[in-house]
Amino acid sequence: MHADPVLLETVALSKQYPGVLALDAVDFDLRAGEVHVLFGENGAGKSTLIALLAGAATPSSGAIRMHGVRVQFASVHDARRHGISAVFQEFSLVPTLSVAQNLGLGDEPSRRGLLDCAALNARARTVLAELDFDIDCAEPVSGLTRAQQQMLEIAKGLHRNASVLIFDEPTASLTDKETQRLFALIAQLKAQRAGIVYISHRMQEIAQIADRVTVLRDGKKITTVDARTVRTDELIELMSGRAIAQIYPDIAHRPGDTVLEVTGLASPNGVRNASLSVRRGEVVGIAGLVGCGKSGLFRAIYGLDRVSAGQVRFQGRLCTGASVREMLRAGLFYLPADRKSEGLVPGFSAHANITLPLLSGPLRGCGGWLRQRLGRHLSVQAAQQVALAPRNLDKSVALLSGGNQQKVLFAKGLTRAAALYVFDEPTVGVDAGTRSALYRVIQTLCEGGAAVVVVSSDLPEVLHLSHRVYVMRQGEIAGELCGDAIDESAVLGLFF
Ligand SMILES: Nc1ncnc2c1ncn2[C@@H]1O[C@H](COP(=O)(O)OP(=O)(O)OP(=O)(O)O)[C@@H](O)[C@H]1O
Numbered sequence: 001m002h003a004d005p006v007l008l009e010t011v012a013l014s015k016q017y018p019g020v021l022a023l024d025a026v027d028f029d030l031r032a033g034e035v036h037v038l039f040g041e042n043g044a045g046k047s048t049l050i051a052l053l054a055g056a057a058t059p060s061s062g063a064i065r066m067h068g069v070r071v072q073f074a075s076v077h078d079a080r081r082h083g084i085s086a087v088f089q090e091f092s093l094v095p096t097l098s099v100a101q102n103l104g105l106g107d108e109p110s111r112r113g114l115l116d117c118a119a120l121n122a123r124a125r126t127v128l129a130e131l132d133f134d135i136d137c138a139e140p141v142s143g144l145t146r147a148q149q150q151m152l153e154i155a156k157g158l159h160r161n162a163s164v165l166i167f168d169e170p171t172a173s174l175t176d177k178e179t180q181r182l183f184a185l186i187a188q189l190k191a192q193r194a195g196i197v198y199i200s201h202r203m204q205e206i207a208q209i210a211d212r213v214t215v216l217r218d219g220k221k222i223t224t225v226d227a228r229t230v231r232t233d234e235l236i237e238l239m240s241g242r243a244i245a246q247i248y249p250d251i252a253h254r255p256g257d258t259v260l261e262v263t264g265l266a267s268p269n270g271v272r273n274a275s276l277s278v279r280r281g282e283v284v285g286i287a288g289l290v291g292c293g294k295s296g297l298f299r300a301i302y303g304l305d306r307v308s309a310g311q312v313r314f315q316g317r318l319c320t321g322a323s324v325r326e327m328l329r330a331g332l333f334y335l336p337a338d339r340k341s342e343g344l345v346p347g348f349s350a351h352a353n354i355t356l357p358l359l360s361g362p363l364r365g366c367g368g369w370l371r372q373r374l375g376r377h378l379s380v381q382a383a384q385q386v387a388l389a390p391r392n393l394d395k396s397v398a399l400l401s402g403g404n405q406q407k408v409l410f411a412k413g414l415t416r417a418a419a420l421y422v423f424d425e426p427t428v429g430v431d432a433g434t435r436s437a438l439y440r441v442i443q444t445l446c447e448g449g450a451a452v453v454v455v456s457s458d459l460p461e462v463l464h465l466s467h468r469v470y471v472m473r474q475g476e477i478a479g480e481l482c483g484d485a486i487d488e489s490a491v492l493g494l495f496f
């Protein structure tokens with residue numbers, strides 16, 4: 001059965017970070033021609049394992065073997081020379097350089113000692129065309145959307161002649177079409193006998209492409225299973241050590257006053273003639289393909305992007321073009337999709353990030369003193385609601401795993417009451433157990449009388465949580481669905 005040769009193997013591999021044993025004596029092996037999924041809760045050690053495999057970090061103990069021979073990687077570059085190439089969770093692109101320059105970084109073509117720009121561009125175009133990714137080679141990376149940056153990161157990882165390819169949540173912000181394109185490519189790599197390590201929290205994806213799944217928990221390997229025979233609920237139980245009965249809660253629908261009323265809104269960010277309303281006691285979903293303008297809509301309402309036409313009425317007051325500060329004060333909480341650039345201060349602890357919005361208000365005592373105890377109490381409580389382990393509160397958020405950073409961002413919204421909560425892609429990168437905890441937070445907010453908007457590319461999420469759904473297409477609202485009319489085919493029909 002397992003006649004395929006082992007390409008890469010770890011023996012009792014461990015990684016100790018200050019205060020955390022992130023990886024604890026893990027034995028793992030990757031065979032030629034397989035997709036091997038790493039599965040586990042946020043902070044389980046998945047990214048740490050691949051950082052060691054890809055030369056981005058050095059093991060504290062244990063060994064890595066390639067084709068049975070022990071190897072040690074001095075750098076990512078060194079691992080690449082051994083045929084191991086990784087697409088990391090956090091992007092490593094240089095924002096000021098163009099797409100083509102980023103793709104060529106490290107092995108630029110030269111002619112008579114000079115950089116050969118024509119060859120650089122041609123090579124980039126070929127790589128992107130092969131992937132069918134629609135990105136302009138001359139564009140600086142700073143001008144790309146998150147999805148485009150993700151595509152570029154993937155293209156960067158692929159274009160070397162690698163025998164081991166590693167993907168850390170590569171589809172987090174891709175559209176379905178791009179995801180399917182990536183999967184076709186992975187199938188091609190498998191056929192060429194490459195080995196693929198793939199990290200994902202998405203069960204559907206795992207079912208579609210995995211051959212084997214290794215489950216990690218608290219840095220330890222729990223087991224490796226055959227993906228064809230394991231069931232989804234078994235995997236989730238292995239991951240978290242407990243069964244999760246129901247991921248999506250049934251949220252009571254008791255619509256009250258209209259909190260937000262938008263008419264004919266337009267923004268230079270691509271939104272055109274958008275009208276919608278949101279009431280207290282309801283969850284409104286905003287669905288649409290990546291790049292359809294659904295993020296732009298609420299960015300404009302919240303004051304992050306400019307409004308060029310139309311009206312925004314919030315809590316009965318006209319607030320068209322108001323600043324973020326004004327909207328916050330008026331009672332709108334907004335969770336941005338891009339946690340890295342907009343939501344969190346990386347050098348601050350999780351606790352400091354969570355209490356940041358309170359510094360000018362409830363936490364200011366007399367004489368300029370901060371009410372530390374209250375702040376502590378509020379952040380501990382918020383962390384508990386989003387299932388963030390208390391030991392993570394005092395860590396700098398830059399050192400938290402990707403999913404745990406998302407929890408901190410979510411927790412930031414829970415320390416003071418708002419009339420409207422807007423969550424843009426709330427569960428990107430969070431594990432199934434946490435996902436269910438975050439949905440229960442949304443339920444509590446909504447049933448407590450707040451209005452909730454969930455902007456999401458994750459269709460099942462929108463379908464299960466929303467009482468009403470607006471579907472966006474090319475910057476416009478293509479339709480609205482209510483109650484029982486919300487189903488997959490109706491939403492998809494409005495997508496295209
Ligand atoms: N550079 C670092 N310094 C200190 N601790 C770190 C560092 N990198 C990761 N950790 C810690 O190591 C543990 C494992 O993190 P890792 O990023 O591997 O998790 P993960 O399984 O990839 O989670 P996620 O699904 O959220 O991406 C976490 O407790 C994390 O906070």
Ligand SMILES: [Mg+2]
Nearest residue numbers: 047089401402
């Ligand atoms: Mg990770």
